[in-house]
Amino acid sequence: MTEIAVLGNGRVGGSLSAALSRAGHQVTVADRSPGAAADAARAARIVINATPGAGSLERLLALREALEGKILVDVSNATVDGPDGLPADLIYPGTSLGRQLQEALPGTRVVKTLNTMLYTVMTAPAALSQSPTAFLSGDDEEAKRVVQGLLEDLGWQRDWITDLGGIETAQAVEAAVLFVPHVMRSGGFAPFAVSIAR
16 A cells, blocks of 8 residues: 555546555545645655646645655646647647656656546556557656556556656657647547557
């Protein structure tokens, strides 16, 4: 059992917190009340950032002290939305939210993952007709091993998980969000994920 704080209680945060609780972890979901996120982060070993990516950096910078020494799992996409509410551009072109977080929070071990799929796939990867791929980007090898274990608890088979290397590789996986509007306009709001076929 691991103490996990989930920041963000929308569809992504709610889905992850429910699935991780079912897997036997002690999960706290931080609401928007003052101090709730800091209290939850302080008491956890792992903090999951499921807040909207456009405001994540500012929100998490305010939690710098509470995040010291923690593993921060960033599943967000920082995008500028188009008129239809779907991603139209990246807020951090040439870098990534994951890298911005790591640079701003040097005492925190940031791991980027689960941002290349519809949120339903995060907790039910086997429901797709072919094997999806979950990517890991982060500078700390132990933190990535811990996060890989969490993914396996969510139903991800080990050979569906690809470690891309350091946090600089988050730039590539975050850019994949630009596929999303076109995939959804083409196929509707159906579960999908990026998959690497070998």
